[in-house]
Amino acid sequence: MQRKKASPSKLQFGSVFIPCLCLVIAVVILFGKNFTSRDMAPLTHPITSNTPPAHGTITIHYLERPPYYITGSLGVYGLCADPAKLALTKAGVQFRWQKTPAKRQMAIIKANRSKDCLLGWFKNSEREKFANFSACIYQDKPLMALARADNKKMISGKTLEETLANTSLILLRKNGYSYGRFVDAKIRELHSKQEVTNTGNVGMFKMIHAKRADYFFISEEEAEILIATSGLPKTDFKYIRFSNMPAGNKRYLLFSKKVENEVIEKINAAIRKFIHNEPRR
Numbered sequence: 071m072q073r074k075k076a077s078p079s080k081l082q083f084g085s086v087f088i089p090c091l092c093l094v095i096a097v098v099i100l101f102g103k104n105f106t107s108r109d110m111a112p113l114t115h116p117i118t119s120n121t122p123p124a125h126g127t128i129t130i131h132y133l134e135r136p137p138y139y140i141t142g143s144l145g146v147y148g149l150c151a152d153p154a155k156l157a158l159t160k161a162g163v164q165f166r167w168q169k170t171p172a173k174r175q176m177a178i179i180k181a182n183r184s185k186d187c188l189l190g191w192f193k194n195s196e197r198e199k200f201a202n203f204s205a206c207i208y209q210d211k212p213l214m215a216l217a218r219a220d221n222k223k224m225i226s227g228k229t230l231e232e233t234l235a236n237t238s239l240i241l242l243r244k245n246g247y248s249y250g251r252f253v254d255a256k257i258r259e260l261h262s263k264q265e266v267t268n269t270g271n272v273g274m275f276k277m278i279h280a281k282r283a284d285y286f287f288i289s290e291e292e293a294e295i296l297i298a299t300s301g302l303p304k305t306d307f308k309y310i311r312f313s314n315m316p317a318g319n320k321r322y323l324l325f326s327k328k329v330e331n332e333v334i335e336k337i338n339a340a341i342r343k344f345i346h347n348e349p350r351r
Contacts, residue, residue, distance in 0.1 A: 128163060128329060130154065131170040131178065132189045135271075136295045138208075138321075139189060141169070149291060150190030150321055153207040153345045157323075160340040163333060173246065179326045188324040192248050202334055203322045205341040210318030213253060215285040215310040216293055218278060224285055230312040233285075234260040242267060242274055242283035249287045250319040271296055278307075285310060289318065 132139040138150040146155070146167050158165050165187070170178070175188050179201050193203050215233075217224035223239055233239065234256055241257070241264045248254055257264075265283045267274060274286050275296055288296070290309070297304050325334055 126164055126185070128158070128165045128185045128187050128325075128333075129168050130158075130165050130187045130189055130323075131168050131175045133169065133172055133175070135292075136299075137291050150208050153341070154189055154323055156344055157204075157207065157337050157340040160344050161333075161336040163337060179324060182327045184326065185328045186326040187329065190321040191324045192250055192319050193322050193324075194248060194251060194254075197324065200327070202325045202327065202329065202331070204325070204334060205338045205346075206320040206322055207341060207345065208321045210321070211290040212311070212315045212318050213249060213287055214290055214293070214312070214315070215287050216275065216278060216296075216307055217285040217310050218281065219306055219308045221284055221308075224308070224310050226308070226310045227313055229314045230256055231260060231314075233310070233312065234262040237263055239263065239285065240265050240283040242277055242286035244268070244270075244274065244286075252316050253287060272300065275300055275302070 132146065132151070134141060135148075137148055139146060139148045140151070178184075178186050179188060182200070188201075190208065191197070197203075215224070223236070224233075230253065234241070239262075241262045243257070243264050243266050245266050245268050249257070265277075267277065269277070271288065271292060277283055278286060279302055293309065297307060323337070
């Protein structure tokens with residue numbers, strides 16, 4: 071019995087498909103590891119847990135806020151999370167991560183019922199009354215503002231006071247949020263015209279785009295991520311820099327009083343040695 075010959079179309083499909091499949095497999099094998107992002111680093115501490123922490127374990131509370139704290143598929147990382155993780159690990163301190171809303175975080179520290187830590191907060195005299203701060207874990211670039219690109223009232227290069235004192239401008243401010251001692255003091259002093267909101271940076275960004283306010287303060291690090299991931303055209307916005315804005319705010323670990331001073335000193339020693347590269351004292 072004579073074998074039936076394959077049709078030319080089937081031969082052509084096989085001659086194209088099989089080499090292409092081999093090429094795809096080769097690319098994945100050769101280059102796949104180059105696509106591994108930093109959030110794929112090995113995880114040594116659980117991300118979140120509903121169970122009470124083990125004795126002596128510090129719970130680090132954070133809220134998703136790129137690029138400072140980001141939850142990846144295998145862990146928490148970011149500009150503040152990375153140095154915190156390194157310092158506590160090098161100090162031999164057990165810790166775990168816990169996602170917690172910002173207002174709830176502060177209430178937990180004030181209640182002082184357990185060993186808790188807030189990640190990347192600013193230091194001010196009010197907070198120092200009920201919490202202990204670590205050494206600085208990260209310093210921002212100088213604070214700036216975001217505004218619509220077509221907003222001619224918003225001019226970069228002026229002093230902070232000139233902008234805040236302009237009664238034709240509306241500052242969009244997050245309720246209960248600190249922008250650092252210098253900016254907070256100027257806002258109080260000049261009684262700036264404000265729109266106060268409980269929404270986060272993404273919501274505030276959209277409010278500016280919708281012309282519900284003229285500007286809001288933000289670090290350059292956050293602005294870059296926000297614009298890139300907002301889905302709105304980059305050309306619709308502009309950076310507003312201030313001629314007298316001081317160096318960027320320093321960010322710290324903020325501990326409840328339940329965390330012993332000796333433990334905080336160990337963490338500070340690790341920060342100085344492994345993050346600031348300071349010699350041992």
